[in-house]
Each structure stands twice: as structure tokens, then as C-alpha cells.
Amino acid sequence: MIIAKSGSRVSDAEIREAAERIRSAIDRQELIDLILELGNIPSLAGYEKAAGDFVYEWMQKESFAPKRVGMVPDRFNVIGRCGGDDPLNGRNLLFTSHLDTEAPQYNESDRWKYRPGSADKPEWLQAKLENGVFSGRPVENDRGPMSCFLIGAKALKRAGLSMAGTLYLTACPAEIGPEHVEEFRGPQFLGKEIGAQFMMTHGGVAPDFAVAAEGTDFGISWVSSGHANMRIDLYGEDVFTPLLEHPEELRRHPSPLVKVAPFIEALQRWCVDFEKRNIYRSPGGTAVPKVQIGAIRGGDPHLMGGGSEVCSVYVELTLTPVQTIADAQRELERLLRSEGFEGRVEPIVFRKGFEADATEAAGLHRAFSRASVSAGRGETPIAHSIYSSMWRDHNVFNMYGIPAVTYGPKRFRPTVDDMVDAAVVYGTTAWLVCNRLVE
Missing domain, CATH: 3.40.630.10 (Zn peptidases)
Structure with a gap:
């Protein structure tokens, strides 16, 4: 008993x-x-x-x-x-x-x-x-x-x-x-x-x-x-289609809908590095900050005739208990600048x-x-x-x-x-x- x-x-x-x-x-x-x-x-x-x-x-x-x-x-x-x-x-x-x-x-x-x-x-x-x-x-x-x-x-x-x-x-x-x-x-x-x-x-x-x-x-x-959802806006020019010239390098293309291709390649390299650098180990478990592109938006499919001035890449980052939203944002802003892209990074969701x-x-x-x-x-x-x-x-x-x-x-x-x-x-x-x- x-x-x-x-x-x-x-x-x-x-x-x-x-x-x-x-x-x-x-x-x-x-x-x-x-x-x-x-x-x-x-x-x-x-x-x-x-x-x-x-x-x-x-x-x-x-x-x-x-x-x-x-x-x-x-x-x-x-x-x-x-x-x-x-x-x-x-x-x-x-x-x-x-x-x-x-x-x-x-x-x-x-x-x-x-x-x-x-x-x-x-x-x-x-x-x-x-x-x-x-x-x-x-x-x-x-x-x-x-x-x-x-x-x-x-x-x-x-x-x-x-x-x-x-x-x-x-x-x-x-x-x-x-x-x-x-x-x-x-x-x-x-x-x-x-x-x-x-x-x-x-x-x-x-x-x-x-x-x-x-x-x-x-x-x-x-x-x-926790996690952060970031919107990365790439900027470029909207060129009337008959006037468009195609440069050999994609990153020199006027449309951000094309620039996004080399940007994603750079972003993916950063994702892998970010995860490796920020693994957090503690007695209660190990947290790995994972990163993934969740969505891409740009242009207007019912108003063709040109490209777009903006292409947005939506990125989700899981963040360990010791990471901050500000540091993650600065890293993405640094990536934009170091790779020579014009744009901005804006957090749209954050949970600690x-x-x-x-x-x-x-x-x-x-x-x-x-x-x-x-x-x-x-x-x-x-x-x-x-x-x-x-x-x-x-x-x-x-x-x-x-x-x-x-x-x-x-x-x-x-x-x-x-x-x-x-x-x-x-x-x-x-x-x-x-x-x-x-x-």
C-alpha cells in the first residue's frame, strides 16, 4: 500500500x-x-x-x-x-x-x-x-x-x-x-x-x-x-519590356525579380554559417538556430509590360534563448551591403x-x-x-x-x-x- x-x-x-x-x-x-x-x-x-x-x-x-x-x-x-x-x-x-x-x-x-x-x-x-x-x-x-x-x-x-x-x-x-x-x-x-x-x-x-x-x-x-520572420526587400528598376537589355551578370540586371537569384545563393551560404556559429548547448538541451526561406513575392501578375522595383524574400529564423532580434537583423543588413544589393531588412514577427x-x-x-x-x-x-x-x-x-x-x-x-x-x-x-x- x-x-x-x-x-x-x-x-x-x-x-x-x-x-x-x-x-x-x-x-x-x-x-x-x-x-x-x-x-x-x-x-x-x-x-x-x-x-x-x-x-x-x-x-x-x-x-x-x-x-x-x-x-x-x-x-x-x-x-x-x-x-x-x-x-x-x-x-x-x-x-x-x-x-x-x-x-x-x-x-x-x-x-x-x-x-x-x-x-x-x-x-x-x-x-x-x-x-x-x-x-x-x-x-x-x-x-x-x-x-x-x-x-x-x-x-x-x-x-x-x-x-x-x-x-x-x-x-x-x-x-x-x-x-x-x-x-x-x-x-x-x-x-x-x-x-x-x-x-x-x-x-x-x-x-x-x-x-x-x-x-x-x-x-x-x-x-x-523563439523565432523571427524577416522580410528582405530587394530594390531595382521597373524597365518597360521593349526597352530591356539583359546584362551577362544577373546581379547587374535592373529588375530585383532577377537580382534575387544571386542574392538567394548568398543568403543560403549565410544560413548555413549562421546555424553553425550559433548552436547553443545547455543542461536542458541543445538549440540549433535554423533558417529557411518561407516565401518570395514580387511584381504584379495582372499588370505586365515591365518588371518590378521590389522583390521581397521572407525568411524564418529560429533563435536560441541567447540570441537577439537586433543582432539577426544586423547580420542580414550586412549581407545585403557586402553582396552589393540595394534594399532593406524588416522584422515582421519576433518571439523570444x-x-x-x-x-x-x-x-x-x-x-x-x-x-x-x-x-x-x-x-x-x-x-x-x-x-x-x-x-x-x-x-x-x-x-x-x-x-x-x-x-x-x-x-x-x-x-x-x-x-x-x-x-x-x-x-x-x-x-x-x-x-x-x-x-
Whole structure:
């Protein structure tokens, strides 16, 4: 019998017993059904309402006292809770996953980005289970891990394991995006500010620790990258087509629509160098600042007869916690000048990357590791650098000084056993943290 009390030392045997009770309280078919049902609700970035309503109704049915908190009515956060049996002696833990999944927008803009047939692939919106393996973007990112912590919390209650502190269960919109830029304006284009950040500041939550439940292949990280989207405008001349002369060197061409070709070659060399020079290694993970051209715009296809005076290259940079937006902008401006191009660099989106203090995150790491051992997964390693080289919503909590990590099951094509084990680890970790059994 488990005899551990809040704030006391807990033995490996007691943790194993708690993990076994949680596992016994998990209905495998219920977990499968939740992953598939929630995953098969279309939830494009900007249109998360139906999935949010489903999570709210599920929490309500399971007596997690949910509420909706949103900056705009159709893009709300869902917040449930349980525990809180002895709040003065416990710790509060918050789990979060995002409702939106990257996918085509299924409108005219798709032809700017996808080749014929790509937007019609079912895996964008479809969650499937075949031969014990899940597939589909909604499962992988991120309603599979969401289902795991929901079922893990239900198993905690079903197993009769009390929690001194409060366990918050949250589902947020807008983790992926989109972004409020250029002509893309309005509530459906609002980005991360309306998701976990709004939930943290307006949701009535008071976590001591937070977990972004996303696939990490059962590793852990408390480092997350921010990002900047830069628009690089190349300038040139609009020459009437009958008067145009073609120089041998592309960079001497009057039109920036042609100059952009040698500029991109120089930009790509810079991208590779930027990534190598700015790798950030810390106890909580390694972050690599990745760079990619996301879009190119120039000219007006319905007013031909000449070229254009402007060609814009849109570049996304993930930035490690120690990088600044100003330094990144100066590097791109220096590149323009050194390569002899006329133009300007303008940041259009910026979000800072953060990391938890290693000492403060250590207790959470120990809780996950001990829960993982008890669930048969072994010690919890630091996750692969890819999981700390991107934005995840633990960034929000680390920004507010709340130690936060990201942890989850296998990211791509997880098995049913993977998801059951993740639910056990989530539930056992919540029991340990909320009862202050691992400090």
C-alpha cells in the first residue's frame, strides 16, 4: 500500500505501485478512441473551435470542471483541473497541448505553397490506427499527447490517488500560428498571444511547474527556441519590356525579380554559417538556430509590360534563448551591403526563446525520470536537439518564470503501447509533483 505523504521522501517501490495502479486504471480502448475521435476533428490553425468544444465536453463529462478562456470567441483555451486536496502543502502542475495542427488552408492560397495533389493527402486531417501504429498529423502534433495526459489524469482519479496540489489540464489554440502579417489580418490570423500566453495571464491558473505535452521520443527538454520572420526587400528598376537589355551578370540586371537569384545563393551560404556559429548547448538541451526561406513575392501578375522595383524574400529564423532580434537583423543588413544589393531588412514577427533554470527544472526532470522507470521506459534522457530548436508552448511559462519542460511519446508513428506508457508517465509524474514527493 502507498504510504507516501505530501512532502515526504518516496521509495522506488511506492512509485512503482502508484504507476501500476495508474496503468490498471487506464482503459486502452478508451485511450485509442479518444486519440482517434479528437484527432479526426478538423482543427486548422485559426479554426480550432470544434476541437476545443470536444475537449471541453470531455472534461465536463469526466468532472474536471472545465472553462473556456479566449481572447476571441471561436479560438479559446480549455482549462480543467483536479486535485488541490491540500494546497498549502502541495505543488501545482500544468499540462498543456495545442489544438491546432499544421495543414493546408483549403482555399485559394494553397496553390501558392502546395503542388497539385499535396493538399488532398488524407494525413493532414486524418488520424488513423493500423496494426497498432497511429499515423496522421493531428495525432503527432499534437492531440495524441493531449489525449495521453487527459487519460492519465482520469486514471489518477480512478486509481484513488490523491493530489495535494492542483493539476491543470489545458488545451490551447494558436501554438502553430498563423501570424498577423501583411494583408493577413483579423481574428483567424492571430498567433500565439491568444493561446497559452493568454491562458497563463487570464486563465486563473497558478502553476509551480508546466509541461508542454508533445512528442519528444520520451526525452525531456527545458530549452525552447523563439523565432523571427524577416522580410528582405530587394530594390531595382521597373524597365518597360521593349526597352530591356539583359546584362551577362544577373546581379547587374535592373529588375530585383532577377537580382534575387544571386542574392538567394548568398543568403543560403549565410544560413548555413549562421546555424553553425550559433548552436547553443545547455543542461536542458541543445538549440540549433535554423533558417529557411518561407516565401518570395514580387511584381504584379495582372499588370505586365515591365518588371518590378521590389522583390521581397521572407525568411524564418529560429533563435536560441541567447540570441537577439537586433543582432539577426544586423547580420542580414550586412549581407545585403557586402553582396552589393540595394534594399532593406524588416522584422515582421519576433518571439523570444527561453529556458528554465537548470536547478529549478531538475526536480521536474527527476519526477519524469522516476515515473518513466516505474513505467518500464528507463531513465528520461535529454531530448534530441530538434525538440529544443523550435517553438513549443513551454516557452510561455519559462518566460513568466515558471519552470517548464516539454516531454511526450514517440513523435512520429507512435504505437498504442507508446501512448499508454505516456499516459502512465504523465499520471505518475503529476502524482509525484503535486504531492511534493520529488523536489
